[in-house]
Amino acid sequence: MTVGAHVPTRGSLMGAIDSAHACGAAAAQIWGSNPRAWAHPNVPEASVKAFRSAWAAASIGPLFLHAPYMVNIASPNDGFRQRSVDLARATVELAEGSGAAGIVVHAGAAGAGTARATGLRRAAGSLLAIAGEADRTIVLVELTAGTAGAVASTLPEARELLDAAEGEERIRLCIDTCHLFAAGYPLDEPDGVAASFAELRSTGLEERLGLVHANDSAFPRGQRRDGHTHIGAGHIGEAGFAAILAQPPVRGVPVVCETPGRLEDAARNIETLRRLADGSRRRPVRRTTAC
């Protein structure tokens, strides 16, 4: 299995290589720019090129860029939505140049009082505009935790969103175990995991899955609260992850954890995911964050 983590770059793309090596990642996700700002990625072309060669030479595995938190592809505010699309397109441009496999963007929130169909149409339009920038990379739309106005936090909603953005095969699905659990999917029980993945199949999304974010949940199931914690330390638990990691669609795509703490914690989470994927058990650590 291809298991990795969201890793820090420490101010330069090259930092991602050291970070990925340090935690034993076989796939990595990084921010392409400041996650809490509107600033576009700002890396000189020569540095992007040098990074591309260095990343390929390091033979780590696939790399993904996560678009900043600011991005809301379904925003009811036209200006805000346009800024979101522009920032995500700039992230795609960096992905293209740096050799990343794809970018991750959240499905977005439609805003209070907006009909879901309207939010869905806006999100789909944004996704098409973002993917239009891509030549080689994929655009992964990540299902959210089901907070107010969420455009897509369930699999049928994801189906609707992908249908609304029809014709663009570069748009793929990213599921986050913590978000699905927050939205009510019973990923803490083997039977619930089986039912959830049966739904992935029945909605025709299995072949559109491109990435899995493996995060345990600091909050109980169905609370629509996004709090990532270490694998096995939250409400999904080791039994849940063992069942998730046994699912064929999960085994066919990169699995990346976005857990709190330092690189040592990421290393431990990667190790735990690999161990659970192989079918044995051990003790977790505690702490929480959101992403």
Ligand SMILES: [Zn+2]
């Ligand atoms: Zn995530």
